[in-house]
Amino acid sequence: STEFDPTEHPHRRFNPLIGKHVLVSPHRTKRPWKGQTEAPVLAQLPKYDAECYLCPGNTRSGGIQNPKYQDTYVFDNDFPALLSSPLPTQRTSSEPPNPMFTSSPVRGQCKVICYHPRHDLTLARMEVDDIVSVIDGWKGIYIEEGSMLRESSSSEGHVQIFENRGSMMGASAPHPHGQVWTTSYVPDEPATELHHLATYSPPSTPPASHPRGLDGKPHLLLSYAAEEVERKERVVELDESGWVAVVPFWAVWPFEILLLPYKRQIPSILQLTPEEQEGLARIMKKVLVRYDNLFSCPFPYSMGLHQAPLPPIDPTKEVAQTHFHFYPPLLRSASVRKFLVGFEMMGEVQRDLTAEQAATRLRDVSEVHYAEKVG
């Protein structure tokens, strides 16, 4: 038998952050596609749309009128999945608790953050300063929601900042915006990550050059970032302020990206220095311009920020490391996506091109947004 070549042979990779695997089938990219294609995205949007419920001055379906905001604008989701009303009392039952039918009431809050008054912009096309303002908006919500949780009886809680971009990812409006869902508990995905961060034990002493966590010990995500910066093959963008964007070794989505600090542990966005915040805005824009340029379309994705649950009281005790996941569905073109269906749902997630191939393709596109090129 021949030697194992990850660019040719089917193999399985392990994701130490969540303890799951991904099946990689690099030989499969040549498969012809006869399935569903997606409708092309409207190329040019107006700067203001009278029908958009997020544009400044417009009235939302709940009847509330948006202010004529100039910067970012935060409001309560008109159809929230979580409610902030006090927790109802559990029904008293004579039956003993049954592990097969366990439910508990939860509380929380859902907010929307408009990134910019202009209807036609996206994070990729906004100025770096405007993205710095968006991060300020996230910080404000994180602080506010954190105190709301602490003031209520919640002993724990989580603030999930995310964005669904593009109709393919369930976004109901093209106006640039994200969401923040706060929960009176730590949801499964961040809970799993925090568990793996807390229980990480490096097999041997990592290189002295690798930065350590706040507790002085090796930190899974810091060591990982430091390794990726050295290995280079999966790096898409690097910002000297301390951020690196990689197609992670264990990526599931074809062009998935993990954006994380590589110089020090930053439990939440509240601990960002002004330089780090500006660097974050800069690298986000760069990554998103590469995304748009890959298939010359506004690249759809879901993006999410993982950080410390509840704004940390004592950040030096935190195991969390601020990071962003980008999960974009496109695989071959603006209209052909990857489906994570049958085998992926019933067996385990599967991808076709390797993480290294995806990173190369993202590095190879222009740094200038396709819509800004003249000529």
Place this chain on the structure above:
Amino acid sequence: STEFDPTEHPHRRFNPLIGKHVLVSPHRTKRPWKGQTEAPVLAQLPKYDAECYLCPGNTRSGGIQNPKYQDTYVFDNDFPALLSSPLPTQRTSSEPPNPMFTSSPVRGQCKVICYHPRHDLTLARMEVDDIVSVIDGWKGIYIEEGSMLRESSSSEGHVQIFENRGSMMGASAPHPHGQVWTTSYVPDEPATELHHLATYSPPSTPPASHPRGLDGKPHLLLSYAAEEVERKERVVELDESGWVAVVPFWAVWPFEILLLPYKRQIPSILQLTPEEQEGLARIMKKVLVRYDNLFSCPFPYSMGLHQAPLPPIDPTKEVAQTHFHFYPPLLRSASVRKFLVGFEMMGEVQRDLTAEQAATRLRDVSEVHYAEKVG
């Protein structure tokens, strides 16, 4: 505060089969939908399509001609995600193994099973006898793949039978067919289920009327099925041969269904009695007719069969219980789906209507397929 009412208050349910939660937001079904809608499905397909690569006698893209099959037809996937060639040797490396960059070569096989020669049929519209033949086809593949795995050096392995139906679920052809991917390892999803089945400990002695597992002890999925049959509220179909179809208490997809035995533990489809096999075909058809009738369209879904890894040598030692998951994406109509995106990917899965409401709606539709109604 008021009493907890799961039909009104946001709550979290626990799935003991995989150890994960789902956020349930029953008050959210009134939300208007302005996002993406799906293209309507072609109402009537021809019985034979010269362009279809699965129809009898046609030539596939690999150049191979299908036989003029009359029943089911099994062939090797022309673009397999797994290869049966011998495992390549791991690259020898001087570096110590790194938990952040762990990969291992895998082997396996991908097969396609055409359910029926007729291009226009689906499982919902096939005769019960034809579905019995499909189950025979699955048994054949399961036995064959199991011996292939045993003959190779694999000490473990898994045969994943599944179906992606409808272009919304990534199916590349409407011709009725499913797939079988065999792997030289147990993938994450079944491995997690088997772990939870093996470590299940009932909080108290279950009712004497509940059947026990092959080892004489309470079995998570058997006790669960017995409870659901008694409680009735989540039952969609029941077949006296020993099968029940429920919207599970912890359902994620709006109209998700779990189809499982409620009378005895059946580690794999190889242990089915002829009555159980016919009952399985009958209840599958009934469930799928209800699905199609819900929005009067060929209901898209991914379906998968979980059973014992490798055809069991000694079935009495198995903890596995044969069951089918149906994950259909539609939420409000033939064209409006549920998106499991931002919060669901970054936080935890979320649903709008409750499992009980979904079961009621599925019970309320006609038992006669909408396309068969005259007048």
